[in-house]
Amino acid sequence: MGMTSPSRRSLKTVSNTVLVLIAVCFALPLAWLVLASFDPSATLSIKAPSSFTLDNFAKVLTPEISFIPLLNSLLLSGGCAIVTVVVAILAAYPLSRYRLRINKPFLYGILFGTCLPITAMMVPVYSLFATLNLIDSVGGTIFFLAASSLPMAIWMAKNFMDSVPISLEEAAWTDGATMLSTLTRIVVPLMRPGIAVVAIFVFIQAWGNFFVPFVLLLSPEKQPAAVSIFNFFGEHGSVAYGQLAAFSLVYSVPVIALYVLVSRGLGGGNALAGGIKG
């Protein structure tokens, strides 16, 4: 970043201060979440707990309430991420490397696909799934989640692929290599950070998805945590806020940890955005 002149140093101090202030602003709304999870009689008002208790966590950390739904979330989100990444990379290859007539309409088409109101479409989706006998099928739900994540994923994968220089493949082609082999042996290894980014983005979106698994799955033991979180909402609008807050923390920590891990492994959050820069 160059020499440390006085103006550079003061810029650094100002940046640091402003950033810390912003960080505090972002952390503040989370204060309620943390306080309520340790409060035996939590409500929606912010208050210091009358007595500090781990009861909420104890009640929440049971197989039925936490472990099985979290496992299901992992299965759904992980499955969705894998399917999406594979299909998106395959699709991104011709979009990135060749000038086909189908490219432009396909890309614009999937761009609009990113703003499809999935909730408004759930009735025909349900009928479709019922006809295919895929209701209450984890596999079917994974494929649907993947299909709805594809537009964004293809977009991102294509952008990552664009920044991999084509010269290496051109050399391979003159040596007689096939499309599939250049894809798997040259492009994919060079795109590894990008692939991680797409995977984690899709994973996070699927982790928080309530409506799709709610509609497409019947058995309670197959429901992910995003659906089982509504177990804390009782009749006539009563909500067990303390347990809800505790559960939310348990629910969010895996995803945040995953993000931190992946971004650390990719050399900081900057790599994460490389695929979205368009």
Next chain:
Amino acid sequence: MVAIAETPARRFGGEPGGLPPETPKQRARRRSQIATRRSIARSIPLLPAIVLLSVFLLGPVISSFYGSFTNMSLTGAAAQGSTFIGFENYAKLFGDRDFPKSVLLTLIFVFASAVVGQNVLGLGLALLMRSANKLVRSLVGTFVVAAWVLPEIVAAFSAYAFFSSKGTLNTILGSVGITGENWLYDFPMLSVILANIWRGAAFSMLVYSAAVQEVPQEITESAEVDGAGGFKRLIYITLPVIRRSISTNLMLTTLQTLSVFTLIYVMTGGGPGTNSSTLPILAYQEAFKFSQLGFGTAIATIMLLVGAVFSIIYIRALRPEVD
């Protein structure tokens, strides 16, 4: 016999030797046949995506679109078999006293929280993080991203607990002697806009962090040597270079913000009255509370059109490369 599809090198031309000479017409036809076969072969990797999208999304989209021209309903007599009613849903929508206000609120919400809020904050964070130390960068990164990865219902409750009249914000203001307003009641749009910025800034921050890294150092440094101050460098060098990222990010954040529902519903319920009823809230009421699916889908179609209009504006104005 090696198939054309297997040797992309063929696209650089070159004919197999030893064949009788062709007429120009024959050659042109053969070239286009080869080109077509090549195109088809090259499109094959698109096939899984096309299959998934058409099976799971295309059918339901068309069915929903058709549904907006019927009185489809989840309950009541119309659930037995819906009747085609043409544009009646749309006419009712445009005549609905709440619709114009809902569109306006949606536009305000999208513009303020996505176009301005998330993008400006995201860019600002990205620029500032360049000259911050590592610990601060991690701290900011973690909290900003935490707001993004929280499940939507939890983020909504946290935001509610923050802005409610006995909430975190007013408690803090109270401790320094300022009486806070009743944010959710008197300033519902402001509250949900701020909450949405809080929730979505992470995405823009990540995009701009990478984009800004791509700005070649030589250009900024030579500009600095020429006497251009920080602000001038930002406007005349950095922003134009990351133009494509700006437009792509604008598009993505706009489209995502258009469909925000849970956040607003939990914080204000769309109220007071209809003061924060954006289109998704309206669609939820009509489609689910009143089980008028046809009507709800009509609203969703309008939302899609609004999204399309925004996208076209961005593409025309900023010309990102799609190829």
Next chain:
Amino acid sequence: MRGKRIIGLTALLVGTALLASGCSAGGNDGDGKTIKIAYQKSGNFVQLDDHFKEVKKTFEKANPGVKVQLVTIAAQNDDYYTKLALMNRSASTAPDVMYEDTFKVKSDAAAGYLLPLDKYTKTWGDWDKFFDNAKAAGLGEDGKTYGIPMGTDTRALWYNKEIFAKAGLTVPWKPKTWDDVLDAAKAIKAKVPDVTPLNVYSGKTGGEASTMQGFEMLLYGTPNGSLNDEKTGKWKVGSKGFEDSLQFIKDLYVGGYGPTPQEALDPNFGTSVSAELLPQGKLGIDLDGSWLSGTWLESGTNPWPEWNDVMGQAAMPTQNGQKPGEVSMSGGWTLAVGKNSKNPQAAFDFIADALDKDGSKNYDIAASQIAVRSDVADDKEYADSNPSFAFFSSIVANTHFRPATTDYSRISNEITVAMEAVMTGQQSPKEAAAAYDEALVGIVGKDKTVKG
């Protein structure tokens, strides 16, 4: 050739996956040997699940060869209705028995989801033990029985005895007219200033709570007051009772004896009332439902051990004290049978087993429900289980059920809009009533309305 191989591989993958997922799909039994029971279950509402697990045991023993499959749905009202409707629309997922809100019986019957049960109730000995007005709640628009009531709820005035003492009001409180209620609120306001005197749910955000706990408790207490004509089913416009009810809301809110509009219009106000305002002694009187004590039990979301010492109940009086002197509204849930059930006899037998005297009693006690069977209402164990049950059961005799037709939810929405306009002072009761009439005509058509 590589290209073809890619196609082949993809097709194989997709095909296998679909096949595999098809195999793992929830087993659909179409031969009537299994009956599917669909119902709500959430972290705090486990009572029905516990109950059905017991019934499953006795039922399967008594009916060898028929298996019971319990399908729980963890969702709240609108989501639950949506999920149930989706399940009903597809033959492969339609349940045989479902937990059906009285609110939805008429519209779901019209949608063709439910089976008429009259031929089964005719031969069921227990049926005449059910209260008539409870039976009426399970009727479809065609007058046939579609739902067997499990329990119901009633609404009345909960009041804080300690605040009443401070305000110099006599306890036990027995108001005879609307004026008595408002007078009590005025007394509380004068003598106990930090407390909200009286809460009546109102406004759009409150949704059905505003309509049922608020407005209808007033309207049905006016002379001949109701939303529609009982005989013809036509909806009333230009009703004096409607306007008078709005006037009460205005007197309460604009007069300053109720919560502030900001509080009342908060989407989370309901939880605030039961979890904070009442236990903390910040609310004097609350027009609310019989389930309220459920929140304060040890097993509830906000346990409050002293609730029965502090809170008393009084029936909501009619407007001028005219007969029958008190008014209440009731909702409640039923068990219904799916229209296309492959084994309707087994389905009904399951219901009969679940709702026989002991079943109904045990469920009502566990779930803080008000009895719908006369033999349960008279049962000592039932009355003893919750101190407020005796009171809430006593007003079942004078309770009303909503005209929950297909259009009802939209009409209810218009009612909340009128309430909100009046409580914020934006419109006078007359104007708001006129706006409601206009909206009503827009929803049901002029020929379905009648001057009332």
